[in-house]
Amino acid sequence: MNCTDFLAKLTDYFDGQIDPTLLVEVKEHLGTCHHCEVVVDTTRKTIDVYRGAQTYEFPDELANRLRAAVMDRCKTVGKYPDVEKRASEPVAKHS
Amino acid sequence: MAATQATVAQTEAQDPFDPTQAIPPEVLASVLPADVAAEDAAPIEIHPDIALVERAKAGDTAAFEVLVRQYERQIFRTAQHITQNREDAEDITQDVFFKAFQKLEQFQGNSKFSTWLVRIAVNESLMRLRKRKTSKTVSMDQDVETDEGSIPRDFAEWRPNPEQNYSQSELAEILRKTIAGLPPGFRTVFTLRDIENLSTEETAEALGLSVPAVKSRLLRARLQLRERLSRYFRQSKEATK
Numbered sequence: 642m643n644c645t646d647f648l649a650k651l652t653d654y655f656d657g658q659i660d661p662t663l664l665v666e667v668k669e670h671l672g673t674c675h676h677c678e679v680v681v682d683t684t685r686k687t688i689d690v691y692r693g694a695q696t697y698e699f700p701d702e703l704a705n706r707l708r709a710a711v712m713d714r715c716k717t718v719g720k721y722p723d724v725e726k727r728a729s730e731p732v733a734k735h736s
Numbered sequence: 737m738a739a740t741q742a743t744v745a746q747t748e749a750q751d752p753f754d755p756t757q758a759i760p761p762e763v764l765a766s767v768l769p770a771d772v773a774a775e776d777a778a779p780i781e782i783h784p785d786i787a788l789v790e791r792a793k794a795g796d797t798a799a800f801e802v803l804v805r806q807y808e809r810q811i812f813r814t815a816q817h818i819t820q821n822r823e824d825a826e827d828i829t830q831d832v833f834f835k836a837f838q839k840l841e842q843f844q845g846n847s848k849f850s851t852w853l854v855r856i857a858v859n860e861s862l863m864r865l866r867k868r869k870t871s872k873t874v875s876m877d878q879d880v881e882t883d884e885g886s887i888p889r890d891f892a893e894w895r896p897n898p899e900q901n902y903s904q905s906e907l908a909e910i911l912r913k914t915i916a917g918l919p920p921g922f923r924t925v926f927t928l929r930d931i932e933n934l935s936t937e938e939t940a941e942a943l944g945l946s947v948p949a950v951k952s953r954l955l956r957a958r959l960q961l962r963e964r965l966s967r968y969f970r971q972s973k974e975a976t977k
């Protein structure tokens with residue numbers, strides 16, 4: 642297995658969806674190729690950092706405002722399409 | 737098996753912008769909990785959302801509000817990641833739940849309720865992107881043919897806990913800038929699969945893509961993000977001395 646073959650299996654390796662014989666080859670390659678070892682470590686870290694970070698804030702105040710607006714529209718319109726048009730535009734103002 | 741999945745995904749991919757389109761019957765049949773659960777069949781685990789959806793269908797808005805609370809954060813983040821625009825994300829979040837409420841009858845319980853919502857959110861977000869960039873079509877297929885940035889070039893090791901070198905707001909800024917540089921099709925797959933923790937199959941369903949297409953985009957998204965983040969997180973020369 643070379644580096645290109647290894648990269649092609651990277652997603653399956655991360656997701657633990659890899660055939661056992663292939664897993665042996667993948668681990669063998671990782672044991673001898675520092676570059677691919679670094680790629681695995683840093684890719685895993687990339688995922689962890691994104692997962693653990695608050696990339697976009699979603700404060701409670703905003704959540705409450707959006708939810709109130711949604712529920713308002715749902716209650717106004719219910720399932721009657723004749724009033725749908727009136728309430729089909731977002732009503733909560735942007736912050 | 738793989739062939740069936742590909743066919744299903746292809747059928748769906750033909751019309752990826754109808755958020756409420758029917759799921760193919762063969763997919764439906766494989767997971768339908770309703771009358772098919774004969775007593776001698778293995779018990780089917782029913783997700784608690786299903787009961788809430790049933791109540792909401794019957795007009796119980798309080799039940800629907802519980803569902804909104806449960807998924808508003810995920811829907812907002814997904815919309816913000818795809819559109820990269822906060823005002824759009826706010827509008828989309830409202831629209832997604834409002835549309836979901838109106839189309840509840842069309843939710844058959846064949847997929848998770850959250851996946852169904854995410855699918856609506858993805859479609860709404862892509863439509864917003866298309867509206868904003870009027871001259872350019874925006875779709876899941878945009879820019880995916882290029883391999884630029886997907887081949888690892890930076891083999892530097894990173895510092896241990898590299899994110900700790902930045903304040904929370906600095907880190908958020910770095911992560912936003914970095915993911916904003918990916919084509920929409922890549923950052924959407926990364927968002928659903930790695931940030932929102934959908935399975936590969938759920939991601940494929942939400943995006944109307946085949947499983948292999950999701951895997952290939954995911955690989956390239958992860959590698960491109962890694963390459964870009966390496967600039968900030970790599971071990972500095974001073975540190976290795």
Ligand SMILES: [Zn+2]
Nearest residue numbers: 643644674677
């Ligand atoms: Zn290698």
